[in-house]
Amino acid sequence: VSAPDLDARVRLRAFEFLEEQTRILGDVLPHRVLKEGFLFEGTRVHLVSRQGIFKPAILPEIPLTITTAPTLPGKPPPYHDFLGDDGFLRYRYRGNDANHRENVGLRLAMARKVPLIYFRGIVTGEYLARWPVFVVHSNPMALTFTIAVDDMRYLGDPSPPESDTAVQLRRAYHTRLTYERVHQRTFQRQVLLAYQERCAVCRLHQRRLLDAAHILPDTHPRGEPVVPNGLALCKLHHAAFDGNILGVRPDLKIDLKLHLLDDADGPMLEHGLKDFQGGILHVPRPASLRPDRGLLEERYALFRKAG
C-alpha cells in the first residue's frame, strides 16, 4: 500500500468512526472515546494525545486531529482560539518553533488539502467533534493556522467543479455554525453539570430529558450564556418556565399560575406542576454557580406581566 492511500483510508475510517459515535452519543464526545479510538486492520488508532496537534503512529506524516482544551467556567477563552475577521478559526502552532514536526505536518495538510478532525473542549473531558476541517492559511509570524470547517458531502472531486468563492462561502458558513455550536454546547454542559444533571424544580435525573434554560432569554441584552443566567430544567418545567406558567421568585420560591392550570386533568398536572407551587428551587451550592438574583428579579417581573 502506498503512503497516500493508507493515509486516505485511515482518515476515512476515522470519519466513519466519529459518525457512528456521534449518532449514539451526540456531537459532544467523552475524552475516553477519543482516547480509545478505533481498530484499523488490527492496529489501534487513537484520536487524541496530550498534544493539541496529533498524528497517530500509523499515519506517515500528516496529523489527523487538532484539539482545543475547554474553557473553564468564568474564564476567558484561550487567546489562541477565536474566530478571525475572515470568519475562520485560528489555531495556535505547537510551541514557538514554526518548524516543529507537528507544525510542518499541518502545513503539509494545507498544501495537499488533506481533511482533518477538530475537537473543541466543551467542559472537562468532553469535546465537540467537527470534520472535515482544512488548514487554509499558515502565519509563522503570529504562529497561527487558519482552520475552515467544511461539510462531508463536498469531500472528494465535486462535479461540476466548484468556484473558489463557493467553497469559501460554504466553509465560512460551516465554521460559523461550529462556533455557535461550541458556545451553545458549553452553556448547556456547564449548566447541567452545575446542577448535577437534575431538574432544579423536580430533581429529575435523566440527561436526555434535561435542558439548560436561560433565565433571561439570549435575545435579551443581559441574556448571556453563563451559568448564573442558566437553570437546569426538565422538558416539562423548561416549557412551563419559557411559557410563563412557572416562575421563580428572586428568593428561589416557585410560583405557578394556578388559574391557568384550573382543570382537573390527571396526575401529570397534579404532580408534575401543581405540587411544586411554593416549593424552593434546587440550586448549586457554590455561590458562583447559583442563579443571579438580579436576573431572577428581571425575569420574575416579565413572568408577572405575561398573561
Ligand SMILES: [Zn+2]
Ligand atoms: Zn422538572
